Amino acid sequence: MAGMVTTMAAIAAFPAPRSLQQAPPPLQLRPNAVSFVARPVRAHRRLVAVAASSPATPPDIANKVSESIKQAKETCADDPVSGECVAAWDEVEELSAAASHARDRQKGADPLEEFCKDNPETDECRMYED
Known part of the structure; x- marks a missing residue:
């Protein structure tokens, strides 16, 4: 028990670092390109990259x-x-993930199926049984 108290006292004696590295300036957003904006996160001492939305x-x-x-x-x-x-910035990260998932869903969608949902009476969308 005494060893544990000594260890805890030794850990408590070390001050936590108080300085953060300066984040690099955010990149300029360009149309039709994915850009990244980074901000430091205090809890984990890491940078969070946030993707800007793409045209899709x-x-x-x-x-x-x-x-x-x-x-x-x-x-x-x-x-x-x-x-x-x-x-x-966590909210930005969550919304960016939602945007990414929405783009992935759009990539997997078949254009003919989308057309047939809107126009089921056209020749391209008729269903024939054997």
Whole structure:
């Protein structure tokens, strides 16, 4: 028991590092390209990469991602290591993942099936039984 107390006291004696590395400036967004914006996360001392939306992303999700990025930048302007800042970038990360999943679903969709959902009466969409 005494050894455990000594070990805990020794661990508590070391101060936690208080400095964060300065994040590199965000890359400029270009149309038709995926860009990455990185911000430090205090809890894990790592950088979080957030992908901007690509043209294949549904517009409603793309708008939400863009708005959440703006909101995260505003939230982190005063205190980039606050819990609110981390939560804002987590929200951006979740929305970016949702946009990515939406793009993946669109890639797997068959254009003929989409057409036939809207136009079942056309010749291309008729179903014949043997």
